[in-house]
Amino acid sequence: NHAFFLCVHIWAALCKYFHIHSEVDMWGSVRTSPSIGLTDEQKDFQKVAFDFAANEMAPHMAEWDLKEIFPVEAMRKAAQLGFGGIYVNPDVGGSGLSRLDTSIIFEALSTGCVSTTAYISIHNMCAWMIDTFGNNEQREKFCPDLCAMQKFASYCLTEPGSGSDAASLLTSATLQGDHYILNGSKAFISGGGDTDVYVVMCRTGGKGPKGISCLVVEKGTPGLSFGKKEKKVGWNSQPTRAVIFEDCAVPVINRLGAEGEGFSIAMKGLNGGRINIASCSLGAAHASVLLARDHMCVRKQFGETLSNSQFLQFKLAEMATKLVASRLLVRQAAVALQEGRPEAVSLCSMAKLFVTDECFSICNQALQIHGGYGYLKDYAVQQYVRDIRVHQILEGTNEVMRMIIARSLLTES
DSSP, X not given: OHHHHHHHHXXXXXXXXXXXXXXXXXXXXXXXXXXXXXXXXXXXXXXXXXXXXXXXXXXXXXXXXXXTXXXXXXXXXXHHTTTTSTTSOGGGTOOOOOHHHHHHHHHHHHTTOHHHHHHHHHHHHHHHHHHHHSOHHHHHHHHHHXXXXXXXXXXXXXBTTBXXXXXXXXXXXXXXXXEEEEEEEEEEEETTTTOSEEEEEEESSSSSGGGEXXXXXXXXXXXXXXXXXXXXXXXXXXXXXXXXXXXEEEXXXXXXXXXXXXXXXXXXXXXXXXXXXXXXXXXXXHHHHHHHHHHHHHOEETTEEGGGOHHHHHHHHHHHHHHHHHHHHHHHHHHHHHTTOTTHXXXXXXXXXHHHHHHHXXXXXXXXHHGGGGGSTTSTHHHHHHHHHGGXXXXXXXXHHHHHHHHHHHTOX
């Protein structure tokens, strides 16, 4: 933790010394500033994240998208600032920060590239799962390399036949001596094929959630293979492939927790994942509001700038209001999860539902304000729209979020 903050202060000093500035002011006006209410330490590492996004990510965002580049070296630079294991314990290389701190960082990084930040958030979730549910040997084996991003991780829950109904997964793990023999496949796996560690949910027992266990599978294990690289609307800086297991022998010592605890581990990971992905949506929306504002100030129609149109002024006001409301909800959910409050699951689901919907709407409206220019790939706003559309689907669809919230309300005593 102390090493992380040392990096933060060094980086901030270097940025000040070399007068590094973003082409777009990612801080925005005081009315929409994402630093309102934060501690001085939180403001410090938020600024480091904003500066990193502006200087190491934003200039390459379009190229990574167009050429489908997985920016390994850029992510390793982010890991040097402590962003590879943000909420992993320091004794295994993590930064030991809170869920709120994590949300602040992911929001800032996403202003530079949503797709890359979203992968970093998944990687962080996997590292946290190993840190939290693994034994000391597992933590010491996997976490240091993951926190340094010398190795990368993927989360493997979804299957071709089980998406929202995750408890119906069919990938099987049969115990043979000191190994599990893994058979089945996982679909839509972020980083699949390019990453080194796969946190896999598989069936070791009977039907339903209690028959599911969690195994860590390392790349290079015989029987592990990958499908073709998927062509996607967005999220193009991270590869997506099927992960396939054919008589794949995984040591029993690579199981996280006891047999039958896998589904619980998966869901606890997803609670944080939902806050993370909502935070990535916040970053895209924040950047889009500023891009829309700047465009309105320079674009002229009917003899005057768009900023003089009351209709568009009101649209911009609505966008900014939705952004601030979304940020407050995410941060409340993050604190609830960190403190283990009973309402944490519902709040995480509410944050994921509300924020991914509203932030997509903000980005889409920003594109509309740009008119035809917004539809050109020369303008960043279209990439924010494409990259965050999937946030309404993954980490549990927004329809499933409604189910979780409603179930919670209806079972209250």
